[in-house]
Amino acid sequence: MTAPERDTIAAIATPPGKGGVGIVRISGSDLGPILGALLGRPPRPRHAEFRRFRDAAGRTIDRGIVLYFPAPSSFTGENVLELHGHGGPVVLDILLRRALELGCRLARPGEFSERAYLNGKLDLAQAEAIADLIDSSTEEAARSAQRSLQGEFSAHIHHLQERLVRLRTHVEATIDFSGEDIDLLENAALGHEIGGLLDELDTIDTKAHQGALLREGFTAVIAGRPNAGKSSLLNALSGRDLAIVTEIPGTTRDLLRESLQLGGLPLHVVDTAGLRDSEDPIEREGIRRARDALANADCILLVSDARHAEASDALLADLPETIPLIRIFNKIDLTGVPASLTIDRETTVVHLSARTGEGIDLLRQEIIRRAGYEKGTEGVFSARRRHLDAIQRARAALANAHLYLHTKTAELLAEELHTAQKALGEITGEFTNEDLLSRIFSSFCIGK
Ligand code: GDP
Ligand code: ZN
Secondary structure (H helix, E strand, C coil): CCCCCCCCEEEECCCCCCEEEEEEEEEECCCHHHHHHHHCCCCCCCCCEEEEEECCCCCEEEEEEEEEECCCCCCCCCEEEEEEEEECHHHHHHHHHHHHHCCCEECCCCHHHHHHHHCCCCCHHHHHHHHHHHHCCCHHHHHHHHHHHCCHHHHHHHHHHHHHHHHHHHHHHHHHHHCCCHHHHCCHHHHHHHHHHHHHHHHHHHHHHHHHHHHHCEEEEEEECCCCCHHHHHHHHHCCCCCCCCCCCCCCCCCEEEEEEECCEEEEEEECCCCCCCCCHHHHHHHHHHHHHHHCCCEEEEEEEHHHHHHHHHHHCCCCCCCCEEEEEECHHHHCCCCEEEEECCEEEEECCCCCCCCHHHHHHHHHHHHCCCCCCCCCCCCCHHHHHHHHHHHHHHHHHHHHHHHCCHHHHHHHHHHHHHHHHHHHCCCCCHHHHHHHHHCCCCCC
């Protein structure tokens, strides 16, 4: 495939700040004039060359390594030039300005990846995996993003799509040919094939869920009365002294967020202001934010002082009902009760001490269970909400198709197969719109 004519874009590809090396990346349909003006003699394709980068007066801006990848064998599929100079913000800025002076346009965030996608070098799920790899907060998350980037996720989706297309062709051919649905729909093989597709979709769904969990993490919000030990619990979970622990009730006025990892699962813990009625406007604002955070939690940790746990019973009525609850009776070092974990219907009760750490591991295990995180699930690939959503829609359409098998309506069945196929196509980017693309790529970092 030859890439259509596009203007030339440039950006600093290395992160802001000082470093040993800084990279300016340029991509476009025609780099000829830029190569000449900047480097003199054009660089040899796909060879590292130590060269001088020149300004308009022929003076040296910097010296460094030049890498030139002519189209189509480059990341974007266009001609790509990389200038590896010294990693200082000012020298890189001069180099970038020189590129702009020579006709480049400053690249938007994610625009190099977007071009790679538009030029067919990557599909959409792979392009998203680049951002996920860069954003990974745990080793497991990075590995799953790498798997998606290498195309494992896309390959699963393509395989499903091929099966769907074959099935649809078969169903549609029968409709056209005979106008008589009965033969087709009594075909047991058809029901079997749809069942097989549903199973395959479920397997992908499980892996994608694990992938989405690794990407987004799990959010636990700590609530409780002042002095119950909320900040101490956050510190105990993170193993660091982050939150301010004091004996004055009402110290934690704003939300404190901390991201840690539990066996590879990114866990976001939010410590809220103590929930109590207050006249202090600042504290009241803290309480309002606390309620917001609670409403958006994946799980709530309600902390009570084990010596007078009944004091927090009143708070129970205030918590959002639909969010899983773990009740924590803290300070067991003061009561002599052993650490324990019990599960009563939807509520988990843990007795622990944030001070001594006794029982903290029980809580960690329970959070992992509640998150549905299965460490070491074979072949997990990174996935996003939009992927899970598309998988769900494909699943629903296939389930409908299965129903139509029994009501003997082949046209409707074919229509559902088409819907499922389109939903899967959204994942890899065969069916997308401008809005979706700009939403995806604008969240990338600049120079990527
Ligand atoms: P918060 O207001 O709910 O955030 O409570 P803090 O974490 O600030 O703790 C309030 C007080 O209880 C502090 O003096 C802590 O040292 C103390 N505390 C917290 N957890 C424990 C515990 O497990 N055992 C004991 N003995 N004291 C604790
Ligand atoms: Zn606190």
